[in-house]
Amino acid sequence: HGNINGNNKKLQWLNDLCGYLAAPLISVPYASHRYEHMNHHRHTNQADKDPDFVISGMQHGFVSFIKTVLVFIWMQITYFARVKWDTAPTKERAIYCAELMFSLGWRVALLAYAPSIELALVLVLGFLLGGTFTAYWFAYRPHIPYQETARYRNTNNLIVPVWLKPFEWIWVGQNLHAIHHLFPRVPFYKYHALYSDIEPILRKQGTPILGVFSRKPV
Numbered sequence: 001h002g003n004i005n006g007n008n009k010k011l012q013w014l015n016d017l018c019g020y021l022a023a024p025l026i027s028v029p030y031a032s033h034r035y036e037h038m039n040h041h042r043h044t045n046q047a048d049k050d051p052d053f054v055i056s057g058m059q060h061g062f063v064s065f066i067k068t069v070l071v072f073i074w075m076q077i078t079y080f081a082r083v084k085w086d087t088a089p090t091k092e093r094a095i096y097c098a099e100l101m102f103s104l105g106w107r108v109a110l111l112a113y114a115p116s117i118e119l120a121l122v123l124v125l126g127f128l129l130g131g132t133f134t135a136y137w138f139a140y141r142p143h144i145p146y147q148e149t150a151r152y153r154n155t156n157n158l159i160v161p162v163w164l165k166p167f168e169w170i171w172v173g174q175n176l177h178a179i180h181h182l183f184p185r186v187p188f189y190k191y192h193a194l195y196s197d198i199e200p201i202l203r204k205q206g207t208p209i210l211g212v213f214s215r216k217p218v
Contacts, residue, residue, distance in 0.1 A: 001184040001185055003015070003184075003187045004018055006185070019033075019034065020099070023099055024099070024103045024106060026130065027103045027104075028073075028077055029077065029096050029103070031080055031095050031099055032076065032077065032078070032080035032081075033076060033079070035079060035080060035084050036051050039051055039083075041181060041184060044143070044149065044155065045143060045146050045147070045148060045149045045154045051075060051079060052139055054071055054072055055072050055135055055140045058135070058136065058140045059140075059144070068135075069132045072131075072139070073128075080096045081096070110123070137171060137174070138174050141156075141158065141212075142156050142158065142175070142177030142178075143155055143156065143177075144156065144215065150206075151181075152178070152202065152205035152206060153207060153208065155180075155181045156209075156210055157175070157176050157177065157178045157195065157202070157207060157208065157209045157210070158175040158177070158211070159175070159211055160175050160212050161212070164212070173191040173192070175212060176192065176195050178202065
């Protein structure tokens, strides 16, 4: 969303650099994720247009939960190849391919340098557990029940009790996910201040403000 450089176009490279540096850690190419995520914002909860809608399958039981996580991760990795490849310039295609090769390459190189079952399990299970955590808390929970598409009502604000505040820090404020969707250029550390300023407007517009566990109106 350009949160790092803001309106300073000269620092766009810094914003992109942060994306490219983070991407190999989670094996989701920045070149792919930025297109996928912007389409998620444009078409939130629209089953035929929102690429993240697939994550709604988590609510249909354990087997569906596991299958949905794997499909969601695969969708994130391959979105560029499936949706943008034909229209993307050669430079973007090359960057996407380079990201994929580097993401896989550093893992293979690490295993080649220090081969062990334990390291392989850390790399594989760490990737899957991290993907599951992210899919559940950053994508699934903020959008339940995936039935509303209106701007102020397609995403939840989940109110966290005081004793759970440390988890909210790990969640980087995405429990106030409606704030992120309404004002994506606002950095996460300002979500609470903005929420406090516009809470009456949110309530008037019917924005879901729910308990994080009960999912009942607060």
